[in-house]
Amino acid sequence: MRSILKEQKLKRFLELTGNIYPNLVKVFYTNLQFSDNSLISHVKGVDMVITSDVWSVVTRMKSSGLRINRGNLGVVEDFNKIQFYKGCLKNLHSKVRNFAVGGLKLDERLVAFIVSWILTPRGNNHSTLSEEDLLLIYCIMNKVKINWIHTIKEHMQKVMSLCDIHYPYAILISKFLHYFEVNIEGELMRIK
Secondary structure, eight states, X not given: OHHHHHTTTOHHHHTOOSXXXXXXXXXXXXXXXXXXXXXXXXXXXXXXXXXXXXXXXXXXXXXXXXXXXXXXXXXSTTOOXXXXXXXXXXXXXXXXXXXXXXXXXXXXXXXXXXXXXXXXOOSSOTTBOOHHHHHHHHHHHXXXXXXHHHHHHHHHHHHHTOSSOOOOOHHHHHHHHXXXXXXXXXXXOEEO
């Protein structure tokens, strides 16, 4: 499993821990704007322009690899979601009714967990994989380098457009707040 994830260079991101400032995370998202290569927000009088260099310092991620999102799921030519999903099943003769996590082999199930809970978290239905989830799992399992900065930015943008909004990446955003030296004195804090 470690060698599979090592190829994606996600170790530091997956191991992020620290304090979370829920109110400041909400302000960050409220003021969040997207440019081609940066996230831009304003929190407590501090302008935050999160470039690839900032991502690299905070997460050690690089802005390289395939850019995967809903609009370009055909970027991996040999990807067939049904064939790939069937190959991930413990019982290869199972019928595919939906893309349930429950029947997956151990490594694939662990990667599915990491994708749906950490890399592209959502508020509900972690037991069924989307086509985007399957493509991300496919790339991870086949050591195809993904541009995770792009994927996370796209996911932030997608989450902001949903009515049932939750604020993912709270630890990451709290790390950005520290990087930009936003005053956190007196702020509500949760330890993660």
